[in-house]
Structure formats: structure tokens, C-alpha cells
Amino acid sequence: MIEVTGLRNQFGSLVVHDNLDLQVRRGEILAVVGGSGSGKSVLLRSIIGLHRPSAGSVRLNGIDMLSADDSARQAVEQNIGVLFQKGALYSSLDVIENVMLPLREHSDLDERSIRDLAMSKLALVGLRTDVANTTVQSLSGGMIKRVALARALILEPQILFLDEPTAGLDPVGANAFDDLLLTIQRALGLTVFLVTHDLDSLYKVSDRIAVLAEKRVLVVDTPERVANFDEPWIQSYFQGPRGRAAQVSQQQEKEHGN
């Protein structure tokens, strides 16, 4: 679904990525982890076309985003949804207008249908409809993330990009957001590209984890296998006290479920 080959990103003399390869399969949740400054966000921005890489190719749905013509690229871009780290809701619009905007611009539907669809998306992400007409400023952190998710889903994308969706949420809110993401992803069969620091959500939602270090992807595999991968940074990331706690709690949850 997403295919990155030979990606190189360079800012001045600082090389962030060098010959980076990564594949995301259809219908999976791939989480990308890495230390601060390892270029997770740059990778995401390169894939969705906000940053033009120095070299390499990015293919979404089999279309090379760097060489495709405008109309082909836009068709693909309408097929992806992005949830930015701080939500990036438009502060001059209220909640429902934020969700309606992409549909208004990209479809020829009448106003009522657009409003209905936006409302249904808000309901889908677990928001009560009375938040629809409130201003963006009055929302809490968790609600901002949910509205942003509703906006990302409004064009019915096949691929969803999430940049640290649980950052800044309290554990309860983060957990609820993970649940929501899983439910929606399973029901809609979305392909999800997730950048995160949150170890709990890493274990909970991801099908595979890609570790970004030394300017490339060190390993891509299931959480259990990645956690046991023999590399010092990965070991200190996953086998540190926080990593262990997250692993244990996830196992407990699974046993509890069974």
C-alpha cells in the first residue's frame, strides 16, 4: 500500500534519512518508533507529500508520488487522511465546519448531506453531537484529536496517517483513543501509518513496528520480535522499565480478555 524505497532526506549537511526502505501492507497498522530527531515526522511528511525528499521514491497505492502528474497525485491524496500531532483544527471554524470543509471543497453534495455526513463522522469517533457547534478553542485535548480524526475520515480514505495521536492525552484518554482507532481500523479495513512514542499504545494497536535509527529502518516486525531484537538502542527502548511495564500490562490485558 505504501512503498518507500531508497529515501534520502538531507537538511544542509545534516542527513536525516539515507537509503531508507519501508513497506506498509494493506489493512495493517504499522507503528514507527525512533529517538527524538531520528526523522519520524520527516518520514511521514515525505510520504504524504509535504516534504520533497532529496532522493528515493514514495509509492502510494502503486503510484509514484514524486513523478506522478497532478491529477493522479490528487486522486491519491484524496484517498489518504492525516491526523496531525496537535490536531491542526482550523481555529476560525467551529467543530462541525472543520469536519465539513474537505467534503465541501471536494464534492458536489448539497449542504444538508454534507452536514449529515459530518455529524455521522463525529458520532463515529464517539463525540456527542452537541459539541458540533462549539468553537475549537473550547475543546479538550482528547476531543481535539477525535475531531481531527473525524475530519481525516470524512473523505473515506483508505490510508490513515497519525502523528503521535496519543501525545498530550491522559492515560485514560489515550487508552480510549487507542480503542477507537482499533475499532475503526478493523471495521473500515484502513491501512494505518502511526508515529508514536507511547509504548502502551504501541503494544496495543500496532500489527508491526518499524524502528527508525541510524538514518534508516533498522527492523520491521511484530512487537514481540522487535522487542527482542538484539540492538542496544532497541533494547534500551523496549526493555527499559517503561517498555517492560507496557509489555506486561498488554499481556495481562490479553489474558484477561481470553
Next chain:
Amino acid sequence: MSVTQPKQNQSAPHSSTAQLSLTTQPAADASGVVVRLSGVWVLADYRAGQRELQAFASRHQDSEQVVTLDGREITRLDTSAAHLLYQFFGAQALEQGQFKDEHRNLVQLVLSACEQKSPLPPKPDNSLVALLAEVGEFCTNAFRQQKLLLGFLGQVLIRILQVLVSPTRWRITPLAAQIEQVGLNAVPIVALLTFLVGAVVAFLGATVLGDFGADIYTVNLVGFSFLREFGVLLAAILLAGRTASAFTAQLGSMKANEEIDALRAQGLDPLELLVVPRVLAMMISLPALTILAMVSGVAGGMLVCWLALDISPQLFMYIFARDIDISHFWSGLVKAPVFAFMIGLIGCLEGFKVAGSAQSVGEHTTSSVVQSIFMVILLDALFALFFMEIGW
């Protein structure tokens, strides 16, 4: 992502050749109707779906029949289309309808989401009531704002007095830095602007007074207007635009960044650290700038008199010294510290009123400029009344 794209592409995903269809047949027990859905039911074909459903509705207006949904032949389904079906057929039909396993989850998700919808918020009141409410809100806000400003004025006055009597608490460096920003850096713009206005006033005087053969009184016109009013007023309005906004933006971004809370938490007084140097710098700079404005405005008038009316600078100065009493200078200058105090106060208070976001900083910056200019002109009118009554 998609919002950044130009609008031209909007028709692309909504092809007119819809690949969805809806057929009906009587149910086995003849009491209802089976609706067979097939094809691609997605957002791109939302309109086609709406049309199909409406056509179905007009065919079956005697809707006593029980509808059974059969969606097993749907090849693609998304939440938008599922919501459309939900709106049209209702939850029960969708619940009991038949779908492919891969679509079952999706339908279930949409159903559970839509079912817990709370009722829509009540309609807004009629426009007359809304208008009244708005006027009322505006008035109470204006009243509250003035009350707040008065309270702040008292607080700052007390703090200034406290600081003045204990020299150990004088903060010379920030004060000097503020005077440089507020006063020194404003010199070119104040000088240029008042020079130009002085020239304009002289031209006006030359035109109007010339009709009466009284062009020589242009000197008095320029002198009176700049010493009494224009010098201080122009300088104050310029500083209101230039400095009140800067104060609000500085303090507002500090507030948004929780820096002011951090000061308080460390037992430091933001009033003393931030507001007192700024207000004092204003009160020192504006009188100085006012004198500059008077000089520069009169110079502008003098130049026009010389060029257009053949009144030489020597003659101009002679008439100026003979006709214009020094009290006019004082009655202009005495207003400057008062204006300065109000401008500084409003700028700082609006900065403290910033809440959270960058947008709020912008709103309060605008509001501080508007308020301080309004306050300067209001006070000037009051001063004019006062001076007239006491005969200055």
C-alpha cells in the same frame, strides 16, 4: 491534507457513472419487500445512492410494507453510504439486513455510533431577541471592562508609589530598555508625521485665511493647534498604535506561554517586573515625544509659510513669540503623562487578558489599540472642556 489542494479536482472522485444499484422484489411471505443492494456504495457515488433511494421511496409510498435489506452483493461499502442507508431505512432494517461479513462490522459501527446521538441543540432564539441579547452582552462587557481597567489602574498606581519610595526596587535596566523601544525608536516616525501634518495645517490656514487677507494668522493657527492639541494628540495616537500593541503582544505571548504564572509561582510580582517599567517608560517617553512633535509640526508649518506665503522664518518666530503664550505649551504638555499612563495601562491589561492561544493574542492586540486610541481622544475632549472652564 486534501484541503490544501485546489478545487478544480472536485469532480474527479464523483464520477457520474454510478456502479451501484437497487432492485426490489416481494418478500416470500408477501407482507413486505426485499430491497436488494449491489455494486459500489461509497462517498463518491453518494448522490447516485440518494437518487436510487428516492426513486425507491416514490415507488413504495404505501410504506406499510416491511423492508428487508439484502446487501450481500455490495462490493464496496463505506461509512458515508452506510449512514445514508441508516437515514433511509432506519436502524432496525439495517440491523436485520444481510451483509457480507466484511461489511457487517462497518454497518454495526455506524449503527452504534448513530444510535447514541444526543438530540440536536435547540434552535437559536429569533433574531430580535438575539439582537437584544447581543446589545446587552456588549454593554455589560463594556462596563466590566471599565471596571477592570479602573481596578488595574489603582493596582498599578499603588505599585508605582511603592517602588518609587524604595530605591532598592528600582529597575533601571529594563526601564532604560523600554524607553529606548518606546521613545527613542519612535522618534523618526513621530517627527516625520507631525512635520507633514504641520505643513498640511499651514496650507489649510493659507487657503482659508487668505480669503480674508489674514494669511499672517496662519502662524497663530499652526502654533496654537500644535502646542495645545496636535502635538500631544498625534504623538499619543502614534504610540497607541505602535506601543500599546507591542505591550499586549509581549505580555500576551508571555501569558500564553505560562511565563506570567511562572513569575507568580516564584513569588515575583509581574506588575512590578513587567508593568511598572513599561508604564513608566511610556510616561517618560511620551512627554519627550510630545515636545518633539510640537517642534516638528511648527517647523512644517514654518516651511509652508515661507514657501507659500513669503513669511520668513524670522518673521514667523517673531509673531510666534509675540502672540503665543507659554501657557499653551504647558496645557498641551500636561496631558502627555496622563495619555501615556492610560495607553501603557490598556496595553498591559489586554496582554494579561490573553487566554491560551495565539489567536487570542491577536484579538487582544487589536482591542488594545482600539481602546487606547479611543481613550486618548476621550480624555483629550475632557481636558479641552476642563481647560475651557478654568480659562487656560
